[in-house]
Amino acid sequence: MNTQCVGHVKWYCQNNGIGCIDIDGVIQVYINHSSFKEPGRYQLTPGQEVRLLLSRKGKGTHLASHVSPI
Template sequence: MADREIGTVKWFDRKKGYGFITRDGQDDVFVHYSAIQSEGFKKLQEGDRVEFLVEERDKGLQAVNVTLIPAEDQG
């Protein structure tokens, strides 16, 4: 099983439902709203810290099983 990674949301377009996450020390990775694990409306905001897995898809690397790291757990 792959290790979960931590990164920061670079940008996320709520209307289009996708964006990019800057991985700590690595290339950015695409994120689709369907990969966000949360209740209600699934969205991310620029600067959010997230934990996720990375999978190789047809169009490149994509973040999956994305969870928001609560502010109180960010250090």
């Protein structure tokens, strides 16, 4: 089941295309360049608000997809 969420970028390394999004201070979701809704949208800054689809992968692991800046 996918849930649409809003979160804030905790950190993002543009060179490696990986980062972390904090959702309500409770869930931290790691992302990579394939998590983005639109190719080429890889510039995120700490504190930036983003929208994403969140799904569970089992045993508490979460996956982010369709990440897009708000």
